[in-house]
Amino acid sequence: MARTKYAGIERRVLASGAERFDVRYRLPSGKSRTKTTTTITAAREFQATVLAQRARGGLVDPKAGRVTLADYSERWLDGKPELRASTVDMYRGILRLHLLPELGRVQLSRLDVATVRSWRADRLRHVGPGTVAKSYRVLRAILNTAVADGLIVTNPCQINGAGQEHHEERSVVGPAEVWALADEVDPRWRCMVLLAGFCGLRLGEVLGLAVRHVDLLHGTVTVERQLQEIGRSGSQVFAEPKSKRGRRALVLPAAVAKELRQHLEQMPDAGSDSLLFTGAQGGPLRRYRWNQEWTRARTAAGHPTLRFHDLRHSAMTLFAATGATIAELQAQAGHASSAAAMRYQHATHDRAVALAELVDRVITAPPEGERAMDAR
Structure with missing residues (x-):
């Protein structure tokens, strides 16, 4: 040779x-x-x-990138102990359903832009764009870490806008509709609807409330945890709120405080750590059971497609319409950033009418001099 x-x-x-x-x-x-x-x-x-x-x-060493995406994703998850259990569960679901079936056996060094683009196009033919965007963001995060670990030179997730979700406008219901929905729900869970629809609590935050979190003397409810269900096993755990700002004490509207007082009066033997809302056997309320009740109630109230989370959106829209600032919306919702709170600042028709009436009073009022002459 x-x-x-x-x-x-x-x-x-x-x-x-x-x-x-x-x-x-x-x-x-x-x-x-x-x-x-x-x-x-x-x-x-x-x-x-x-x-x-x-x-x-x-x-980088080309041999280092011979690890498959399936193997590296496990190492990636193991290296993130700060993630909440629900977030890990979500990531595992995305990997299992959307990433690993097509890309799991591919070595990191063989993942290129064309491969990622082909995977994304295939996913868009089978699932919604929101799910594909979430999956793309997870893949991009994994490969960013692979770059930092020196396994690959560049991240092949280079598709502009592929990780962006374009949310449809959430449904919004007014106060009358919230009361109507509460009327349809089993009385044991009536206040769940009011806390979401008038205070903006998430479902997990509502399910995590105990008697000690309600202060009727000062008219507040304290959010310091949420109840989550993890994995397909459905194990229930108490977890920190979604963000640091999620820990918050909210002033209750008087009507909601009155309803909570009546709710507590129906719990004479409850201790301070007793959950406000429980299942039939007195344990934590299962989400599947609540979903059954919510589906029945929303259909009876004439809102068959309304999601429970839409009540939170309705509450925050109501706060914005009554003049709440971005900072106040952020505090009420427990958002980590002001950007999330800003989406509730969109105009509503009723608010627009009220503002137009206020402007009309100003522009049709006679000048000061004319008012003085009219008075004489």
């Missing part, structure tokens, strides 16, 4: 007469690697790429 050396490249002629070109280079760790190509042009292109990556400080 004949050999010819170029600058950093060795040409080999096999017994069959075919040519092979070996590019030898050294990693930052000091280890040597060899890349074999079939043409001198490909060898020189690879050599130029190695030199450019070394200059940028981005040269």
Whole structure:
């Protein structure tokens, strides 16, 4: 087998007469690697790429990227102990249903933009764009960590806008509809509707409330935890609120405080740690059981597609319509950022009418001098 050396490249002629070109280079760790190509042009292109990556400080060991996405995603999750159990459960669901079936056996070093684009196009043919956007963000986060770990040079998730979700406008119901929905719900759970529809609590926050969280003397309810159901097993755990700002004490509207007083009067033997809303056997209320009740109640009230979370949106829209500032909306909702609270600042028709009436009073009022003459 004949050999010819170029600058950093060795040409080999096999017994069959075919040519092979070996590019030898050294990693930052000091280890040597060899890349074999079939043409001198490909060898020189690879050599130029190695030199450019070394200059940028981005040269990685190609063997390191041979781990599959399935194996690395497990390591990625294990390396994030700060994640909430519900978030880990969500990530595992996305991996199981949307990422690993097609990409799980692919080595990280073989994931490129074309592969990611093909995967995304396939997913969009089978599930909604919101689910695909969530899945893309998880894949991008995993591969960002792979870049930081020195397993790959760049993240192949380079599709502009692929991780953005375009939310449909949530349904909004007014105070009368919230009361009507509360009337349809089993009396044991009536106040769940009011706390969501008039105070903006999430379902998990409502289910996590205990007697000690309600202060009728000062008219407040304290949110300091939420009840979550984890995995397909449905195990129930108390967890921290969604963000640090999720811990909050909210002043109750007088009508809601009155309803909570009546609710507590129906719990004469309850201790301070007793849950406000329980299932038939006195334990934590299961979400599937609440969903059954909510589906029945919303249908009876004439809102068959209304989601329970839409009540939170309705409450925050009501606060915005009555003049709440961004900071006040953020505090009420327990949002981590003002950006999330800003979406409730959209105009409502009733508020627009009220503002127009206020402006009309000003623009139709006579000037000061004319009012003085009229008075004489």
